[in-house]
Amino acid sequence: MNDRPGTGEAPKSPEADGMTLFSYLLAGPLVFGGAGWLADWLLGLSTVFLPIGVLLGMAGAIYLIVVPYVRS
Numbered sequence: 001m002n003d004r005p006g007t008g009e010a011p012k013s014p015e016a017d018g019m020t021l022f023s024y025l026l027a028g029p030l031v032f033g034g035a036g037w038l039a040d041w042l043l044g045l046s047t048v049f050l051p052i053g054v055l056l057g058m059a060g061a062i063y064l065i066v067v068p069y070v071r072s
Helices: 015-043 048-070
Strands: none
Touching: 015 048
C-alpha cells in the first residue's frame, strides 16, 4: 500500500477491508452459482453446472482475497 502523502488515496479503515472480504465471499458463489443455475435451466439439466459455478465462484473469491493481501 502506498502511504505517501499527496497520492489522492484516502487511508482505508479495517471495517472497509472486512466488508470487502465479506462481499467477495458472498458475491462470488452467488454470481457464478447463478450463472450455473441459468446454464442448467437453459440446457434442461437437473443440477450439473450449479455446483460447478458455486465452487468456481468460491475459488475466485478466495483468489481475489489471498493475492492482494499476501503480496502486501
